[in-house]
Amino acid sequence: MTTVYVSNRGTDAYTVDGAADDVQINQALLYAHNNGTDSLPVTVYLRGPYTYDLASWLLVGNNTIFTGDKTAKLRLKNSAGWADIGDGTTPQTEPLLKQRVNPIRNVEVHNFEIDGNKDNQAGYTWGKLNYIIMSFSNATNISMHDMYIHDSQSDGMRINLGDTLYFFNNVVERMGHDGCFFIRSDNFMIFGNNTKIRTNSAHRLWNTGHGKIFNNYMEPYALNSQSGNPGIQIEHSDDTYDMSGIEVYGNEIVNAWGEGFWIIEYGTGPNQSNKGLYIHDNIIRGAGRITTIAYNAGISIGGWNGTVFERNTIENCYNAGFQVYTAAGAATTLYLRDNIINGTLESLNASKPAFTGYGVVCPAGYNTTIQATGNSLDGNVNGNYYGTVSYTDSIRVSCRMGMYAAAPSVIDQQEPTAPGGIQSGEWGIVLPSDGEKYKYILYPFRMPEAGERCLIYPAHSDKYYLLKLAQDARPGDKIISVTDRKGQSWGVVGN
Numbered sequence: 001m002t003t004v005y006v007s008n009r010g011t012d013a014y015t016v017d018g019a020a021d022d023v024q025i026n027q028a029l030l031y032a033h034n035n036g037t038d039s040l041p042v043t044v045y046l047r048g049p050y051t052y053d054l055a056s057w058l059l060v061g062n063n064t065i066f067t068g069d070k071t072a073k074l075r076l077k078n079s080a081g082w083a084d085i086g087d088g089t090t091p092q093t094e095p096l097l098k099q100r101v102n103p104i105r106n107v108e109v110h111n112f113e114i115d116g117n118k119d120n121q122a123g124y125t126w127g128k129l130n131y132i133i134m135s136f137s138n139a140t141n142i143s144m145h146d147m148y149i150h151d152s153q154s155d156g157m158r159i160n161l162g163d164t165l166y167f168f169n170n171v172v173e174r175m176g177h178d179g180c181f182f183i184r185s186d187n188f189m190i191f192g193n194n195t196k197i198r199t200n201s202a203h204r205l206w207n208t209g210h211g212k213i214f215n216n217y218m219e220p221y222a223l224n225s226q227s228g229n230p231g232i233q234i235e236h237s238d239d240t241y242d243m244s245g246i247e248v249y250g251n252e253i254v255n256a257w258g259e260g261f262w263i264i265e266y267g268t269g270p271n272q273s274n275k276g277l278y279i280h281d282n283i284i285r286g287a288g289r290i291t292t293i294a295y296n297a298g299i300s301i302g303g304w305n306g307t308v309f310e311r312n313t314i315e316n317c318y319n320a321g322f323q324v325y326t327a328a329g330a331a332t333t334l335y336l337r338d339n340i341i342n343g344t345l346e347s348l349n350a351s352k353p354a355f356t357g358y359g360v361v362c363p364a365g366y367n368t369t370i371q372a373t374g375n376s377l378d379g380n381v382n383g384n385y386y387g388t389v390s391y392t393d394s395i396r397v398s399c400r401m402g403m404y405a406a407a408p409s410v411i412d413q414q415e416p417t418a419p420g421g422i423q424s425g426e427w428g429i430v431l432p433s434d435g436e437k438y439k440y441i442l443y444p445f446r447m448p449e450a451g452e453r454c455l456i457y458p459a460h461s462d463k464y465y466l467l468k469l470a471q472d473a474r475p476g477d478k479i480i481s482v483t484d485r486k487g488q489s490w491g492v493v494g495n
Contacts, residue, residue: 033061
């Protein structure tokens, strides 16, 4: 594989002078486009430590790997003043990384830093199409990973009409719009990113299907009105584009200014009656502080018939834990299974809806029914359920034992008179109590095989616990090891 180097050292094939470093980088990128093949792409490597100032945009072609040292930085120059290429109503500039050809294929961008330098670009409005970090259309096999991208006027990675897209292991801070935004695309993976949200969302899909969003961490860059809206935004407006096969799991969203998840269906989107959206094992805490909208919540959804929400933890969110925020365009049923929804607070908006402060909300007349089974709702300031919800809660037990393998009896639901523990033949873990109530949520589960994993969510805990049989255990042994999210481990043994 061929690699060409760019630096200010004077010893590499492409030498920058600090005046308009985009000139030499574009020469290297043109070489890659002209000489790379589908099986043998060419690598353009930025040496660091150095800050490459861009007076103009970079043109990326096919079969190109664009990488560099962690200490290499691309930075939009101060007062760049690129021309408005919009339609006269919406201002728009070229992106920092622009495609050289259309369609474009086989591009990988990774391992260095891109600074949008937003504070030194006068006269531009955040959230418009100005100075996007990377924007391609009709693009196949495109990835951005292990990057530090920050302080843009707009999106980080924006792809329209794409296929096979990857955005992973990036640190994303203070975007002027979305961290990554996939539009009318198919087959994607978004994972392992750490995002400080500004202006809109961390990750967004629009008319895009078949992919996964997992193991991402999101929080606002500051708790103020410039901190954006949702953590994850998923929207379907046109049934021309198939949005089936989306799975969202293992994400953690803390203090999102708007919703943790905002899931939107409008236009002809409802014509695709069951898209198979599966959202599970996510943690959302403290979302919904925004005061300019009425649909803030841990999770806010409209439409999306057949969507399953399973084993999510939604704690201390504002306005609602989970809510249907608008009428569905077609008869819709949503499924809530084994979720924890605790501590919902009233909206911070001056005008509060009737349902504010409830755990699960589905107002009458919204053409939507929620089927809720095995969920734990506790401490929601105005109540657990509001509207059209069919529910059977999880069984609550009062005891020192948090989990049992067997189904509980009536006796198990009474306050113990003496400290309990693991009894002969049982297995589980003893978890710290909250307020000396010894109240936990009982999740019955089958005995796993040696090495098999299962998730247990205790009530009144700020962590979830990963349980598995100890490495030296044999099938049938009553030995489990427990690992919390800080990596601390311990064991519990049944007699």
